[in-house]
Amino acid sequence: MGRSLKHAIVIGASLGGLCASRVLSEFAERVTVLERDVLPEQPGNRTAVPQGRHVHLLMARGAQEFESLFPGLLDDMVAAGVPILENRPDCIHFGAAGHVLGTQHRLQDEFTAYVPSRPHLEWQIRRRALQIPNVTLVPAGVEEPVFDGDRVTGVRTADGDTLEADLVVDATGRGTRLPVWLQQWGFDRPREDTVDVGIGYATHQVRIPDGLIPEKVVVAGASREEPVGLGMLFYEDGTWGLTTFGVGKVPPPKDFEGMCTLADRILPEHVSGALRQGEPIGDVAFHKYPTSRWRRYDKLDRFPEGILPLGDAVASFNPTYGQGMTMTSLQAGHLRRALEAPDGDLAATFFRDTAKTTFPVWMMNAIGDFTLHGATGRMPWWYRPVGSLFDQFLGAAETDPVLAEWFLRRFSLLDSLYMVPSARLIGRTVAHNMRLWAAEQTPRNRRSRGTAA
Numbered sequence: 001m002g003r004s005l006k007h008a009i010v011i012g013a014s015l016g017g018l019c020a021s022r023v024l025s026e027f028a029e030r031v032t033v034l035e036r037d038v039l040p041e042q043p044g045n046r047t048a049v050p051q052g053r054h055v056h057l058l059m060a061r062g063a064q065e066f067e068s069l070f071p072g073l074l075d076d077m078v079a080a081g082v083p084i085l086e087n088r089p090d091c092i093h094f095g096a097a098g099h100v101l102g103t104q105h106r107l108q109d110e111f112t113a114y115v116p117s118r119p120h121l122e123w124q125i126r127r128r129a130l131q132i133p134n135v136t137l138v139p140a141g142v143e144e145p146v147f148d149g150d151r152v153t154g155v156r157t158a159d160g161d162t163l164e165a166d167l168v169v170d171a172t173g174r175g176t177r178l179p180v181w182l183q184q185w186g187f188d189r190p191r192e193d194t195v196d197v198g199i200g201y202a203t204h205q206v207r208i209p210d211g212l213i214p215e216k217v218v219v220a221g222a223s224r225e226e227p228v229g230l231g232m233l234f235y236e237d238g239t240w241g242l243t244t245f246g247v248g249k250v251p252p253p254k255d256f257e258g259m260c261t262l263a264d265r266i267l268p269e270h271v272s273g274a275l276r277q278g279e280p281i282g283d284v285a286f287h288k289y290p291t292s293r294w295r296r297y298d299k300l301d302r303f304p305e306g307i308l309p310l311g312d313a314v315a316s317f318n319p320t321y322g323q324g325m326t327m328t329s330l331q332a333g334h335l336r337r338a339l340e341a342p343d344g345d346l347a348a349t350f351f352r353d354t355a356k357t358t359f360p361v362w363m364m365n366a367i368g369d370f371t372l373h374g375a376t377g378r379m380p381w382w383y384r385p386v387g388s389l390f391d392q393f394l395g396a397a398e399t400d401p402v403l404a405e406w407f408l409r410r411f412s413l414l415d416s417l418y419m420v421p422s423a424r425l426i427g428r429t430v431a432h433n434m435r436l437w438a439a440e441q442t443p444r445n446r447r448s449r450g451t452a453a
């Protein structure tokens with residue numbers, strides 16, 4: 001049965017807001033989505049979503065979750081030319097923390113991934129959300145929610161109109177003002193867990209002659225030794241998105257030549273060579289992402305009825321790991337489950353479930369950020385040994401497909417979000433690395449290393 005609402009309002013018509021509107025449409029007579037940015041008729045970049053110009057990896061799990069919210073979405077994307085990764089090893093080049101993972105065999109079908117550009121994905125989802133009969137989009141900015149001293153009863157728009165609602169979802173992204181509003185209404189602000197990742201992005205769109213790069217996705221993450229990384233995605237319009245990024249306040253290359261030089265250093269030769277034959281389109285787009293931020297609403301003792309934050313408004317994750325959209329889609333599922341309970345504390349249920357899925361991903365990111373990517377902030381002592389173990393694991397995964405697949409399952413957020421290998425896998429890692437080490441000690445290999453040096 002679940003809750004039944006008369007009118008729900010969603011602030012923000014980006015991915016979080018659109019997914020929320022889909023869920024709310026099942027429980028409310030009417031859903032109104034308020035968006036202050038101009039929304040293009042066709043897929044296109046938006047001023048208020050500047051990150052959309054940079055490559056966005058859609059994890060296999062995110063694709064599944066979006067599809068379950070909007071059935072038919074994936075087929076429509078493929079029909080519109082969105083590349084699909086059919087799990088052949090030649091579809092993807094994947095490097096993490098300086099290790100290129102050895103997926104030299106076909107992965108299981110559930111790894112199937114899609115490579116829409118961010119504007120295309122958002123447009124497809126928007127189109128579908130706005131086809132839902134009881135969902136309406138209103139082009140208006142929200143000034144603030146209306147709080148009657150007891151609960152939130154609606155919103156006041158920038159034009160001075162007041163709209164009433166039994167539930168308001170704040171999907172305004174990283175810049176949410178909910179913590180300030182809570183304080184104004186006499187509640188505590190949520191604690192903020194942060195990791196100062198100091199990330200800079202620089203992106204060019206590039207046209208590369210057909211047939212030079214068999215892969216559709218090329219990722220080389222930053223590492224301890226190389227604090228800059230690169231991602232290339234082949235888009236539905238036949239161009240490549242080329243994003244370079246620096247971690248720990250190291251700036252990414254500023255122009256196409258610099259990006260090609262980085263590619264020469266960290267990508268396979270056939271890719272960097274093809275890139276040099278490419279033609280850059282338009283200008284370079286830059287973006288700074290100083291801090292990952294998790295607003296701990298789950299830790300608050302009191303929270304007003306009538307409002308919930310969702311998406312980046314709750315947690316924004318290091319974008320170089322490509323998880324934000326998928327984590328947002330998971331929150332939409334939590335919203336549905338919270339609304340399915342006819343009574344009980346909606347906010348507490350939603351925050352508890354969101355914290356459960358956020359925690360493992362947040363923690364693994366933080367371990368990687370602090371120990372491998374030069375992040376600053378408060379770090380528990382045990383992060384360092386776990387980070388080293390993880391580095392060893394990735395090292396072994398370069399040549400052990402079982403370990404590589406285990407990592408990719410977690411990285412794609414496909415099943416358990418905890419990246420804690422079993423004792424068997426740790427044993428396998430140690431044994432594998434020992435074998436490699438022993439092979440390197442054979443006289444012939446020692447001699448050839450000596451020659452190379």
Ligand SMILES: Cc1cc2nc3c(=O)[nH]c(=O)nc-3n(C[C@H](O)[C@H](O)[C@H](O)COP(=O)(O)OP(=O)(O)OC[C@H]3O[C@@H](n4cnc5c(N)ncnc54)[C@H](O)[C@@H]3O)c2cc1C
Pocket residue numbers: 011012013014015016017034035036037048049051054055056057058059140141142143171172173174201287289310311312313319320321322323324325326328
């Ligand atoms: C550089 C970068 C790269 C990224 N790469 C990836 C990636 O590879 N993979 C991935 O999964 N994720 C990635 N992300 C994260 C992803 O972009 C976000 O997780 C996702 O956009 C979250 O969506 P959202 O709806 O919560 O917020 P947003 O997309 O930020 O949208 C907020 C919306 O609210 C609207 N709004 C704000 N205030 C108001 C108001 N007062 N009234 C009305 N409307 C308002 C805005 O106009 C906007 O439309 C990346 C992020 C960054 C910064």
